[in-house]
Amino acid sequence: MKKEATANLNNSDSGKDDYISRSKQLLNKYKVKIGDSVKLISNKGDYTGIIMPRYESFNDNYVVIKLNSGYNIGISIDNIINITSEKLSETSVNVSLNPVKTDEPHNGKFVLTKGINHDIKKPLLSSSLPKILLLTTGGTIASKIDYRTGGVTSILNASDLYSIFPEISNYASIYPEFLFNEYSENLYASHWSLLSERISYAVLHEQFDGIIVSHGTDTIHYTSSAMSFALQNLSIPVVLVGSQRSSDRPSSDAFTNLLGAIKFITKTNYAGIFVCMHHTSSDETIACHIGTRVRKNHTSKRNALQSLDHFPFALIYDSDIVCNTDLKRINTRNNISKNLISKTSFDDRVFLLKFYPGFDPSFLECFSNFKYRVIILEGTGLGHVNKNCFPYLEKLIDSGIVIFMTSQCIYGRVQMTVYDTGRDLLDLGVIPLSDMSSETAIVKAMWALSNSSNKKELVEIMRTDLSNELSNTSPLIS
Amino acid sequence: MILMKFDFDSLKVKVGFEIHQQLDTKNKLFCNCKCEEANGSYDNNFIRILRPTKSELGNFDRAAIFEHTKMNTIKYYSKVGLSCLVEADEEPPHDVNRSALETVLLFSLALNSNIVDEIHVMRKLVIDGSNTSGFQRTMLVSTGGNLKVDGFRKIGVQSICLEEDAAKLLPHSKLYKEYGLDRLGIPLVEIALEPISGKPDEIVNVALTLGRLLRSSKRVSRGLGSIRQDVNISVNDGKVVEVKGVQQLSQLVKVLDYETKRQYGLIKIAEEFEKRNIDDGFIGDRIQDITYLFKDSSSTILKKILKDANSILLSIRLRGLNGLIGYEPINGIRLGKELGEFVRFFGLGGIFHSDELPKYGVTVKDVENIKELLGLSNSDAFLIIGGNEKKINIVLEPLIRRIREFKHGVVAETRSATMDGSTIFSRPRAGSSRMYPETDILPIPVESVLLDDLKQKIPLSWNDLIRQIMKKYELNIKLSEHIFDSQYYDIFEKIVSTSKNITPTFIASKLTEDVVSLSRNNLDKSLLTDDILIEVFDNLEKGFIAKESVTLIFEKIMKKESKSVKEAINSLNLIKINDDELHKILDKILNDNAHVIKEKGINSIGALMGKSMIMLRGKVDGYKINEYLKQKIERFINDEFFK
Numbered sequence A: 001m002k003k004e005a006t007a008n009l010n011n012s013d014s015g016k017d018d019y020i021s022r023s024k025q026l027l028n029k030y031k032v033k034i035g036d037s038v039k040l041i042s043n044k045g046d047y048t049g050i051i052m053p054r055y056e057s058f059n060d061n062y063v064v065i066k067l068n069s070g071y072n073i074g075i076s077i078d079n080i081i082n083i084t085s086e087k088l089s090e091t092s093v094n095v096s097l098n099p100v101k102t103d104e105p106h107n108g109k110f111v112l113t114k115g116i117n118h119d120i121k122k123p124l125l126s127s128s129l130p131k132i133l134l135l136t137t138g139g140t141i142a143s144k145i146d147y148r149t150g151g152v153t154s155i156l157n158a159s160d161l162y163s164i165f166p167e168i169s170n171y172a173s174i175y176p177e178f179l180f181n182e183y184s185e186n187l188y189a190s191h192w193s194l195l196s197e198r199i200s201y202a203v204l205h206e207q208f209d210g211i212i213v214s215h216g217t218d219t220i221h222y223t224s225s226a227m228s229f230a231l232q233n234l235s236i237p238v239v240l241v242g243s244q245r246s247s248d249r250p251s252s253d254a255f256t257n258l259l260g261a262i263k264f265i266t267k268t269n270y271a272g273i274f275v276c277m278h279h280t281s282s283d284e285t286i287a288c289h290i291g292t293r294v295r296k297n298h299t300s301k302r303n304a305l306q307s308l309d310h311f312p313f314a315l316i317y318d319s320d321i322v323c324n325t326d327l328k329r330i331n332t333r334n335n336i337s338k339n340l341i342s343k344t345s346f347d348d349r350v351f352l353l354k355f356y357p358g359f360d361p362s363f364l365e366c367f368s369n370f371k372y373r374v375i376i377l378e379g380t381g382l383g384h385v386n387k388n389c390f391p392y393l394e395k396l397i398d399s400g401i402v403i404f405m406t407s408q409c410i411y412g413r414v415q416m417t418v419y420d421t422g423r424d425l426l427d428l429g430v431i432p433l434s435d436m437s438s439e440t441a442i443v444k445a446m447w448a449l450s451n452s453s454n455k456k457e458l459v460e461i462m463r464t465d466l467s468n469e470l471s472n473t474s475p476l477i478s
Numbered sequence B: 001m002i003l004m005k006f007d008f009d010s011l012k013v014k015v016g017f018e019i020h021q022q023l024d025t026k027n028k029l030f031c032n033c034k035c036e037e038a039n040g041s042y043d044n045n046f047i048r049i050l051r052p053t054k055s056e057l058g059n060f061d062r063a064a065i066f067e068h069t070k071m072n073t074i075k076y077y078s079k080v081g082l083s084c085l086v087e088a089d090e091e092p093p094h095d096v097n098r099s100a101l102e103t104v105l106l107f108s109l110a111l112n113s114n115i116v117d118e119i120h121v122m123r124k125l126v127i128d129g130s131n132t133s134g135f136q137r138t139m140l141v142s143t144g145g146n147l148k149v150d151g152f153r154k155i156g157v158q159s160i161c162l163e164e165d166a167a168k169l170l171p172h173s174k175l176y177k178e179y180g181l182d183r184l185g186i187p188l189v190e191i192a193l194e195p196i197s198g199k200p201d202e203i204v205n206v207a208l209t210l211g212r213l214l215r216s217s218k219r220v221s222r223g224l225g226s227i228r229q230d231v232n233i234s235v236n237d238g239k240v241v242e243v244k245g246v247q248q249l250s251q252l253v254k255v256l257d258y259e260t261k262r263q264y265g266l267i268k269i270a271e272e273f274e275k276r277n278i279d280d281g282f283i284g285d286r287i288q289d290i291t292y293l294f295k296d297s298s299s300t301i302l303k304k305i306l307k308d309a310n311s312i313l314l315s316i317r318l319r320g321l322n323g324l325i326g327y328e329p330i331n332g333i334r335l336g337k338e339l340g341e342f343v344r345f346f347g348l349g350g351i352f353h354s355d356e357l358p359k360y361g362v363t364v365k366d367v368e369n370i371k372e373l374l375g376l377s378n379s380d381a382f383l384i385i386g387g388n389e390k391k392i393n394i395v396l397e398p399l400i401r402r403i404r405e406f407k408h409g410v411v412a413e414t415r416s417a418t419m420d421g422s423t424i425f426s427r428p429r430a431g432s433s434r435m436y437p438e439t440d441i442l443p444i445p446v447e448s449v450l451l452d453d454l455k456q457k458i459p460l461s462w463n464d465l466i467r468q469i470m471k472k473y474e475l476n477i478k479l480s481e482h483i484f485d486s487q488y489y490d491i492f493e494k495i496v497s498t499s500k501n502i503t504p505t506f507i508a509s510k511l512t513e514d515v516v517s518l519s520r521n522n523l524d525k526s527l528l529t530d531d532i533l534i535e536v537f538d539n540l541e542k543g544f545i546a547k548e549s550v551t552l553i554f555e556k557i558m559k560k561e562s563k564s565v566k567e568a569i570n571s572l573n574l575i576k577i578n579d580d581e582l583h584k585i586l587d588k589i590l591n592d593n594a595h596v597i598k599e600k601g602i603n604s605i606g607a608l609m610g611k612s613m614i615m616l617r618g619k620v621d622g623y624k625i626n627e628y629l630k631q632k633i634e635r636f637i638n639d640e641f642f643k
């Protein structure tokens, strides 16, 4: 599934990186390249078809061709007697490469220029439909497959998007814009900065009714948390959308999730950061989650994203949206975009440490060799770790590292006053984070570290509810 | 017009087979679920929407979109153990089932087919809902090769593929299309043969031979529906029509016959188009809404259509086609019938045309009104379609295009076989463009070590296998073939292995001849489950019932008069009686009929036998009664003599 998760943007005409050494030499020898129609003679039989690209991770001993029947087969290099180009360049297909990971080293900083579509600064076209900015960051919402070659490419313009999802033109005018293209596990805090700056720009200077961010699902909840802290008092809804099945499949959940986000933006009156994904395995109901209260709880199911401790903020049905407003900090849509508090920097000197039975406390000594300023300690149950850790934790706190406690239980609240262990940890200076999830806590800590001037302020920020990441009441959910 | 005589022999009919056979593996092709029927006992369901993709149906996009809007919501039913997240398209497929792959490699070896060096799993787009993913996973294992068939020298093999079976369509509501996931993912081998010419029975023999080759591996499933044929048929080098879903050889003969006739009829219709110089522009050059004409019509069919407020009636002018829509160049094949089928595919009820009107409550006056509206001359024809306006708008363009295509005779399309052996339109033929790689599964290299190992396991040829069965079970050739071709071979072997007192010949003949003759009387042989068969022969083995009773019990169960073997035995009063009782009964018969014996001597045995059988049928073997009676009569005569 991973391989098709991200579109590759380079339409290569050489294929030089797809075949390595042996097979590449062979193709060179017969003067043929990827996309050529060829007749291949092997000592088992003759095949006619098109030479296809090969994943770099596959071994090097085969040439792949697509037969006229549409089937791909691999032919062992050792069996190949001859390859001849069937027809010359005119039939040579421009084969888009299968998606490959980009190996470009990430230097940790982006320059905020390449994403912005300056055309949208001027007043938008007069269409009466709501206008939505669609920022793509590497999710599978907007990609299309070349059925001839199997390659996946990103959709970068509105007409392509409408041709794949014609129904959305009934609901809104969509302005797709490419921001970056990464598997979501490859994101850094600097990507969050870039994304939040772009959104901030759109809110302040452009006139959208809402923004949709297409995003890989693996870390969508980290990004939604990051946006929730970086962009407060938003005047419009910003909805992150992912899909668990890529959009080149007839069974993709991309469209229903996207449509759910569009409906939420166009038919409700709320502003803030949200995440839209399937509510169940069925293509029926889309859940709209609060950006700080959502977590990916399944590796592959459509309803992998779930709200923690609270109901999803909204359930989007076919013709109806039911909102659940038990959380305090939900803004309604307004025209006062200047109220936006935009603090888009993050400091990644935060470590997430999961405690487990058998954990060797002396490991904690190694933090003296690193630059970390904050540790999110994911304890057991109500917020506990083995008492043997206490002296080491005390040493770390004395050295200036701030230690917050979250629970590995996923659901529920850290309550360190119930047992001795918790009380002792409190005495050491470990700070409980109530019902904030570990994932949200680490993102918030990165943001708070960058946007506070001292330890006291940092702790104050961490313990104050800014974006529904902390709640006083846990509703009864069956 | 005169019905032309249909001369099969003068036509050049080419038939290509694609056989789909379920493999008898423990687990599915891409997950660990069991390959079993849920028999309706589903425990979960979910709803999905499949979206058409542009290229799947080529230029027939509108039909795909229509199918999508008509039945876009699909409900799937699952059962724990028989389907998991893989079938639900909620988890990537696992690695290919090695045992299934080995079986297909064995078939490739047996058919001298060239096995590819590296197998690539592909996705073949299918959006009718039969696959949760919207595609069927399939892989080409080998190309080329040949099948030896008596009467033909050798028949070329085109390709051998391993693929996953589709979900099973359930009877569904208007709201959703409904499928059961138990069948989805069961491994199938697909073998495509080169097109051949021949008489239907010769062609059936090819299918039979291929089926036997697969079964002789003992690695394929044998129940009803476990083998399906797709047949590609062309007449006189015309376009190839693919007929899907032929399940039985008897049905195949009928399908071949029907489809040949149909294509022949279409060629004849095209000749008429040619004679009349029908130009594309003649077809549908005027289309008129005639809903208002029938506002107060008394026709029940039209009333039914117009009951829906959004329904309309359209008339379509077809210049130069007068007499041609009802023209029947061969029995049962008419342009009108083809068009009716075509619009039914789009969810309309059918069509009316000028060659059949006035009829169905459409009056002479109505016909005249339409002719006037459309400006029809005597050589012109018209068509009426009616239904929901949206549907009509969708069907109109493909319908007109379809009528124009009659000029070219046969159109390349996919049809499905009906149970009565005819074929109906199902969709245009799909091209190779609907295949793309399954990126979730790595390519599978076929190691030569594995092939060397498999070469030792190539299944016996049919003839060798039959010889082996004859020898092992002491069956004659006919019975060996029958039992192996029947669905009961596995159970036959099982019963034989536990029987000491019953001969294999007896078991085989009961399972073939007797079951066949019972099912000829429209009795349901599917009621004879494996468990029931085992129980019947077990009763015989233990001497509880007589040989004669076996067929009686089969009949009782197939008639649904008894639900269990026990019930059948009781209701037929079949419990075998012991010798003491038998002697008592026979002695009584002898005494009661003493005068007959005195009169006829030993020849009275016939009459006494008849009387005994009435009382003892099914409880004692007939030969035994005969034997005892003979002894008793002889003794009786003897005693009389010396009295």
Ligand SMILES: [Zn+2]
Binding pocket: B028, B031, B032, B033, B082, B083, B084, B085, B086, B087
């Ligand atoms: Zn499964």
